[in-house]
Amino acid sequence: xxxxxxxxxxxxxxxxxxxxxxxxxxxxxxxxxxxxxxxxxxxxxxxxxxxxxxxxxxxxxxxxxxxxxxxxxxxxxxxxxxxxxxxxxxxxxxxxxxxxxxxxxxxxxxxxxxxxxxxxxxxxxxxxxxxxxxxxxxxxxxxxxxxxxxxxxxxxxxxxxxxxxxxxxxxxxxxxxxxxxxxxxxxxxxxxxxxxxxxxxxxxxxxxxxxxxxxxxxxxxxxxxxxxxxxxxxxxxxxxxxxxxxxxxxxxxxxxxxxxxxxxxxxxxxxxxxxxxxxxxxxxxxxxxxxxxxxxxxxxxxxxxxxxxxxxxxxxxxxxxxxxxxxxxxxxxxxxxxxxxxxxxxxxxxxxxxxxxxxxxxxxxxxxxxxxxxxxxxxxxxxxxxxxxxxxxxxxxxxxxxxxxxxxxxxxxxxxxxxxxxxxxxxxxxxxxxxxxxxxxxxxxxxxxxxxxxxxxxxxxxxxxxxxxxxxxxxxxxxxxxxxxxxxxxxxxxxxxxxxxxxxxxxxxxxxxxxxxxxxxxxxxxxxxxxxxxxxxxxxxxxxxxxxxxxxxxxxxxxxxxxxxxxxxxxxxxxxxxxxxxxxxxxxxxxxxxxxx
Amino acid sequence: xxxxxxxxxxxxxxxxxxxxxxxxxxxxxxxxxxxxxxxxxxxxxxxxxxxxxxxxxxxxxxxxxxxxxxxxxxxxxxxxxxxxxxxxxxxxxxxxxxxxxxxxxxxxxxxxxxxxxxxxxxxxxxxxxxxxxxxxxxxxxxxxxxxxxxxxxxxxxxxxxxxxx
Numbered sequence: 102x103x104x105x106x107x108x109x110x111x112x113x114x115x116x117x118x119x120x121x122x123x124x125x126x127x128x129x130x131x132x133x134x135x136x137x138x139x140x141x142x143x144x145x146x147x148x149x150x151x152x153x154x155x156x157x158x159x160x161x162x163x164x165x166x167x168x169x170x171x172x173x174x175x176x177x178x179x180x181x182x183x184x185x186x187x188x189x190x191x192x193x194x195x196x197x198x199x200x201x202x203x204x205x206x207x208x209x210x211x212x213x214x215x216x217x218x219x220x221x222x223x224x225x226x227x228x229x230x231x232x233x234x235x236x237x238x239x240x241x242x243x244x245x246x247x248x249x250x251x252x253x254x255x256x257x258x259x260x261x262x263x264x265x266x267x268x269x270x271x272x273x274x275x276x277x278x279x280x281x282x283x284x285x286x287x288x289x290x291x292x293x294x295x296x297x298x299x300x301x302x303x304x305x306x307x308x309x310x311x312x313x314x315x316x317x318x319x320x321x322x323x324x325x326x327x328x329x330x331x332x333x334x335x336x337x338x339x340x341x342x343x344x345x346x347x348x349x350x351x352x353x354x355x356x357x358x359x360x361x362x363x364x365x366x367x368x369x370x371x372x373x374x375x376x377x378x379x380x381x382x383x384x385x386x387x388x389x390x391x392x393x394x395x396x397x398x399x400x401x402x403x404x405x406x407x408x409x410x411x412x413x414x415x416x417x418x419x420x421x422x423x424x425x426x427x428x429x430x431x432x433x434x435x436x437x438x439x440x441x442x443x444x445x446x447x448x449x450x451x452x453x454x455x456x457x458x459x460x461x462x463x464x465x466x467x468x469x470x471x472x473x474x475x476x477x478x479x480x481x482x483x484x485x486x487x488x489x490x491x492x493x494x495x496x497x498x499x500x501x502x503x504x505x506x507x508x509x510x511x512x513x514x515x516x517x518x519x520x521x522x523x524x525x526x527x528x529x530x531x532x533x534x535x536x537x538x539x540x541x542x543x544x545x546x547x548x549x550x551x552x553x554x555x556x557x558x559x560x561x562x563x564x565x566x567x568x569x570x571x572x573x574x575x576x577x578x579x580x581x582x583x584x585x586x587x588x589x590x591x592x593x594x595x596x597x598x599x600x601x602x603x604x605x606x607x608x609x610x611x612x613x614x615x616x617x618x619x620x621x622x623x624x625x626x627x628x629x630x631x632x633x634x635x636x637x638x639x640x641x642x643x644x645x646x647x648x649x650x651x652x653x654x655x656x657x658x659x660x661x662x663x664x665x666x667x668x669x670x671x672x673x674x675x676x677x678x679x680x681x682x683x684x685x686x687x688x689x690x691x692x693x694x695x696x697x698x
Numbered sequence: 699x700x701x702x703x704x705x706x707x708x709x710x711x712x713x714x715x716x717x718x719x720x721x722x723x724x725x726x727x728x729x730x731x732x733x734x735x736x737x738x739x740x741x742x743x744x745x746x747x748x749x750x751x752x753x754x755x756x757x758x759x760x761x762x763x764x765x766x767x768x769x770x771x772x773x774x775x776x777x778x779x780x781x782x783x784x785x786x787x788x789x790x791x792x793x794x795x796x797x798x799x800x801x802x803x804x805x806x807x808x809x810x811x812x813x814x815x816x817x818x819x820x821x822x823x824x825x826x827x828x829x830x831x832x833x834x835x836x837x838x839x840x841x842x843x844x845x846x847x848x849x850x851x852x853x854x855x856x857x858x859x860x861x862x863x
Contacts, residue, residue: 151834301791379772380736397729398768459792464792684800
């Protein structure tokens, strides 16, 4: 037994700010102080509060240290671990009650409204040690099903009763997928896991795989038993090296323990899993494209029907679910469908994980019951907008989704409410924007993405998205007309109706939803040649206010193109023909004398 | 993004070639082997010269057209060599709304190359990537395995100096 446990976050976010080096140093220092028999250092998955990384929690006190550096380590060891005095300057301020007391993480605003089901083990266990997963009921659901010989039909019935809907974005009932695949007879069936999280700014699935890989392996095995498959594939982005490594370790350990492979739990049931790496193609998140890619080909989608439940991978019946969907399943099997339905809303039971990012204080990973309002997520959990700025909109669903304006901030987050307001749940990316974000520019940003990622197979998507981007380019450079806005809208509906797969059918959503809620911004760009947010370069000029300028020359010295002239102690002037609008002058000015107009 | 075949002459060492042959051997007969083969080959050579793709095609007994179709489809596969230091600027949504485009603009101006290009001395190559997953550090760029976060455009100058010194 150890008297103290030091948990260090080993997720990608914290690793990027050197949590791996902190952990190494921690172990060295603990050994040097002779504490290595008393203090245990554990590398865990993501805690969620990525904005405060690198993160470290010391138990039993539950001291939550944030933004730790390698140089802080000796102090934590000698003060806290050796002498029992918490290093207060490193504590997350929210957890500090007064000079003596701290409160637990679960009582902070960030965690208070959260409910962690899919993330229950992330930041709790060491994902590279299977025993830690087993200690928290891991593989118990699978064990019960196989040893008590629960019929596959009953497993599927539990899934149907639970009402679990696909967490990849579209929200198709998982149980229905399973029962369709189970009903189709074939010599071979497959279970696939979609870990090709392509939405830029979303990292829910990665965090689950990094923090709790066994939950996905267990759920896939249950799915295999339910539909009669013996082989599984996890299709994961090659950009996620830590997640790939932990999955490999987890699969190896599961095989060693007889939880994967031949004759699992002596039940006669065989199931194994292989990892397939993606190679950076957004369209491969679409189910038919993903399976074509696993087959080693160009990841192009094809027409449905036939649906994968009938003809999927290698032309065999296949079930494909998303990582987060799988992460919910072992708990549902253990606690029952009734329990799951008691969480969330009637039509969207359970929780949803969101990757909160953009203009928000608490960037990170959050999990809330379905039906929580956007306001609670942004203001309470997210801690509001930094720098005194105002909430303007939130973007959900990435390049396939839409914007939710400030007027709809009290919308409950569930599949149907979001569709009703022209957005979608999507996989869970939630990007917050303030008044300095231009909505036309954001629409253009997403279209650049879809133009790049359109696979080129069908014309409406390949050519249509390019035309959309050209019109948006014209508008943001100040050359648009009112007719362009109408043409833009018309083309959006055409692309939605005529594209082959989900990528093309949803690509116009960012344009349509910004047109719906922020049409005035589009109009300002074309009629007044003005960008209200001051974000579109071609429509913005930097101007020095002669009243406020003290003639300190700081801006002129920092301008990379020499566009600012003036003499000491006299107001300076920007030559707009030379200015490249980089904004350096504005960020350097100490008197707020430079404005965007 | 349009992919160009490298015009630079291809060199490989006997060790690299040996590794490639072993890789192909290990994948023979496996279903859907082209992608794992290309991933492995890119690990060995840093990019996918056409000579290597030909070797993979004949080794796996598929047509070069099929291999080339796959290598040009996925953005991770590079047909041109990377610089000694490969700079990747994240243009994922979270980084973009926090100003990563300005960081990229600054790099383009400083290095005199566009994304997907390499400087003439082979020192730096530049890529615009989609989400490295460190959204808490936005805006982010990576230089080989080093991650730089919470950037403002001016940081670029001092960071580049570390690599040119």
